[in-house]
Amino acid sequence: MPARHLIVGGGTAGLNTIRTIREEERMRGLDASEITLVAAERPYSRMVLPYYLWGTISESHVYTAPPAALTAWKVKALVGRKAKALDTAARTLTLDDDATVEYDDCLIATGSRAAKAPIPGADGPGVHCFWTLDEAKEVVATIAPGSRVVMIGAGFIAFTILNAILARGARLTIVEVAPRILPRMVDDACAGIVQRWLEDHDVAVRVGATVTKIEQAGGRRKLSFKKGEPITADLVIMATGIRTNLEWLQGSGVQTASEAPGGIPVDDHLRSNVHSVYAAGDVARGRNLITGTDEVHAIEPTAQEHGRVVGANMSGRDVAYRGSLLMNIVEVAHLDVASFGQWEDPKAELYTALRAERSEYRKLLFHGGRLTGAVICGPAQAVWTTNDVGMLKGLVYSGVDLSRWKAHLRANPFDVKPAFIASHTTARLLPETVLGRPSQSPSLPQTVAL
């Protein structure tokens, strides 16, 4: 009897698992296994929703696995169904309609959801999150040229939609409770550059600002603050953090971490404490490549790599995962900002360069000869002409020895290319593959023989 794989969650992690199972079966000439996908929503990419809001792509562009593709890949798709309870002893999942699915192994990839800060009035009309496609549609339907928009939260997720809001002709104010913007993506110096850039582009920024309540006022929203004048807005978007979707696992015997943000601790094969149950993506507490500690990354590349490793292991291979590199990139009004690895680390040796008049910033963090983190910020024109963003990733990821180059990089943090090339970083990276084999084109096999 073929193995029965159950994939709970149709996001990046779940779909990469499915694709990898089918790739492995095809490459190794195996019979197709049974794959059941349980997805609360029709599969789409959250990563591209900002472009849907912007209007540069249509709704159809966001879908990642249309029904025809799932049929071609021989996936039994239970779309619109949510997982309710997992019985790991009987290997049975109960759905929200009380149907049950039996499995041999199971992936938990239920992702996370937006969490509104506990502000009185946050549940009222005109106060939105921007996380799911449905939430995106609400914002698209509401926002109009001249709309006054207040964004509560100035983290990475908030920043991914700033361009779209501005492109729609809205007037934007960003409100952040922390003393600076992008508190979990860049350091103080970089945040200062980005804030000035935003203000120069007619975006109002209020940091260290605590919203005390949101009231409905004649079809608009009135935000009051602990300090400072109230603001009236047509539309409020809250990007105040995420929560993992794991409540349904209570009583299953699958361990979840008690400290925030929760998550399922996994081993280097992405297995939970229950051997037949894997976890991937935002719900998995996996290894950080640089520090070796287990943590939830909640970024797209981690979900994608997790999913592929799970798929290979579900197909019967023995693939250990080295760990995930924290990394983010975001652009607002043609200013690009990216960070890699441990970009804030009191124990690291720091080389920084600030060119305030050009809005450029670099930060390199070393442990001995090894680059362990980096921050880069600059106008898009400069960043993409230099084009060494990826090299910073390569240096952090490979851990190549830069001892000979440290003096040069301390004096010239903007001159990374010769150090990258002459340190044989390419030779170090070329044998590296996540699955121990060349990757395949992402189009799933169009036919799966059963």
Add this chain to the structure above:
Amino acid sequence: MQTGQFQPSKSVIRVSPFEGYTSYAPYTCTQCAEGWCMTACPVGAIQINVAGAKDVIDDTCVGCKLCTIACPYGTMFYDGDTQKAYKCNLCGGAPACASACPTQAITFEEAETADWIGDFAAERTARVLTLEPR
């Protein structure tokens, strides 16, 4: 080639100067086995073309730049005019850089991917590094 423009700042093959601009070496995508750009793309916009090169499907790319931070070689590019990513696609099997090079410093042949300028760069930077203040 890839952007349809005569614009060195948009070239997908970059020439790095060494030894105070007295020697040069071209650097471009190795078409690595992992294909970090390809596996990172959230919408499957990077695929393997007939030449075996990873190639951006323009109509599918949304311009999210995830590939530019996923590629550890610095050989993914972003075009601010089109708001899309682009890269060396080996010109579909007839690389223009190889046919344009007047000294045959660039040739196109079937071979394993390799770090073709690491040794050269290490040698050509060694002396300069010893002259820098420490």
